[in-house]
Amino acid sequence: MTDFKFVPVNSRSHPVSASVHANTIPNRLIQFNLFFSPYSVNTVTNRGEKKSKGLLNNLYVDLTSPVKSKPPAAVVTTAAPSVTTAKKTIALVIGIEYIQYASTGQLDQLPGCIYDTSVIVNLLTNRLGVNKSDITVMTDNLDPSSPLYPSKANMETQLLNLLASVQATKEAVDVWITYSGHGSRVEATNAGEEDGKNSVIVPADFLDNGFITNYYIVTQFLEKLPSTTNVNIVFDCCNSGTTADLQYVFSSYNSTGVKENNNKVSANVFYLSGCRDTQESESVEVDSKSKSAAKSINRALQHYCPISRQLVWRGALTYAFQSTLESANVGSSRKIKANTMLRSIQNFLSSKGYDQNPEISLSKNVPLSAVYFPL
DSSP, X not given: OOOEEEEEOOOSSOOOOTTOOTTOOSSGGGOOOEEEESSSEEEEEEOBOOOOTTTTTTEEOOXXXXXXXXXXXXXXXXXXXXXXXXXXXXXXXXXOOOHHHHHTTSSOOOTTHHHHHHHHHHIIIIITOOOGGGEEEEETTSOTTSTTSOOHHHHHHHHHHHHHHHHHOSSOEEEEEEEESOEEEEEOOSSXXXXXXXXXXXXXXXXHHOOEEHHHHHHHTGGGSOTTOEEEEEEESTTOTTTTOOSEEESSTTOOOEEOOOXXXXXXXXXXXXXXXXXXXXXXXXXXXXXXXXXXXXXXSEEEEETTXXXXXXXXXXXXXXXXXHHTTOBTTEEEEHHHHHHHHHHHHHHTTOOOOOOEEESSOOOGGGOEEOO
């Protein structure tokens, strides 16, 4: 007889009250959707934020008509060699699972985000040669009094510290910023948003102190960077298509960049989103030991699984991002074309049935086929 354990599943678009039961389906986000995958993905949930118990009254998430365009079937991961100079690289890596609010029953914990930070740090240090001492990691399993606890104030402080470090360095600096957690959209208070919404990332204390908007990210950080700076940004969260608020957005590997705004960012910035603005990014539960076919439950409130499985929660985008870089053997002296990378990531996610389409945004109007990642 197989032993089972109970595993709660939390929605990254819908923080579910602890009082909601498995047989309750308040909306389509938590309906059960079973499918089988040739990979070791077991469970899917999503990384967005929506109304819960009246706490998030100013949030907006367009979930009624998600974009579900599929990328081409072929996967191409051919990388092009590109010798890099020994420039200094500094990184800010953030993962938030909302542990504090989960402990009080206000929200369910969002699994996989802290694990994502370990994946990114490993890629930066072992594959791209970044010194670990130059990487700042913020996770909410730290004491809330720590300066590295990802509260809104601390996250903004670390962004400004990153900016000050770049500005204080005479030589050109490469910058990495990654975020894994909730994302959403709120009513914009600034001009320039055609749909009247700001995309936001969601700090660990957002119920008390609010969000960090795309407007803040571009005006207080990106626009102030020197033109010699190369910036690589990866946000694994819902509604993240334009969270970096860059001018040119590419929705597919062979598309032309669509001009979204007139923000003037002189630095060379590359942004990879988890999905489009109107979509959700998923968390997946991976059987890291067997690598065999496994059942997936999409956006379920709860499920059961054998305790013998080696289960690891992680972000679907981070999973696809890691797989693509490793398959293409991207490293400190080897890069991958941006169009090739986007095609590979979209195909990876589509092959597992995830309705999320990552996009690339650039600060300069350059064809993706002429851009090599990382910058």
